[in-house]
Amino acid sequence: MINDLLSYKHQVIDPVRGKPSAFLEMPPTVLLPKDDININLNSIYSILNIEEINLLGEISIGISKYSKAIDAINDRSRIHINELQPTLERAGVVQGGDYFPEQIETVLGNRLFVTIQQATQQVVDHVDNTLLTLQKVGNDLTSLLKKQFPGEKILEISIPNENNE
Numbered sequence: 385m386i387n388d389l390l391s392y393k394h395q396v397i398d399p400v401r402g403k404p405s406a407f408l409e410m411p412p413t414v415l416l417p418k419d420d421i422n423i424n425l426n427s428i429y430s431i432l433n434i435e436e437i438n439l440l441g442e443i444s445i446g447i448s449k450y451s452k453a454i455d456a457i458n459d460r461s462r463i464h465i466n467e468l469q470p471t472l473e474r475a476g477v478v479q480g481g482d483y484f485p486e487q488i489e490t491v492l493g494n495r496l497f498v499t500i501q502q503a504t505q506q507v508v509d510h511v512d513n514t515l516l517t518l519q520k521v522g523n524d525l526t527s528l529l530k531k532q533f534p535g536e537k538i539l540e541i542s543i544p545n546e547n548n549e
Contacts, residue, residue, distance in 0.1 A: 385421060385450045386518050386543060389511050392416075392457065397508055404485065407504040408468075412461035418454040423447060439524055446514070446521040453510035460503040468492065468500050519543045 396413065400406040423443065475491040477483065489497040522541030529538045 385446070386515065386522070386541065388416070389450070389453060389515050389518070390543065393511050393515065397511060401508070406508075407501045408488065410460075410464075410504055410507075412464035412469075413457060415458045415461065416454050418451050421447060421450065439521075439528060442517075442521050442524060446517050449510070449514040449517050453507075453514045456503070456507045456510045460500070460507050463496075463500055463503055467496055471496060515543060 392413070396410055400409045403409060471492055477488070477491055492500070518541075522543075526538060526540045
């Protein structure tokens, strides 16, 4: 889950992050699957102590947030491909052209203009927040496993430092 979202963040979000035109410049993606994430919470439950039982809830929340992030990405991509691109093409708007935001809003109409902006912001927020949640869950799970299996090598689940990637 972390790898999927990090890859999406670096390839799709980061190049347009903070740009007013991000809603246009952020490319749509092929629909991303989410069905391949299958975590057996019962297998984790067996290694938890009563004071660590909340970790199951945190893992479940992380999975749910990941699912919602994928939904947001897929919904935005559908809107971009099925509504935004055809509308821009019919109006003769070309990629790389120099347009004012007001011109784009006029071409798209207020509903589509606002919808794609909101969908883009939702994708950014979902991906960023989900990565933070998954990082925390990964850290908590790593700490638990190190405590449960002292002296054993435990693989850490973490997000690489942005400066050291």
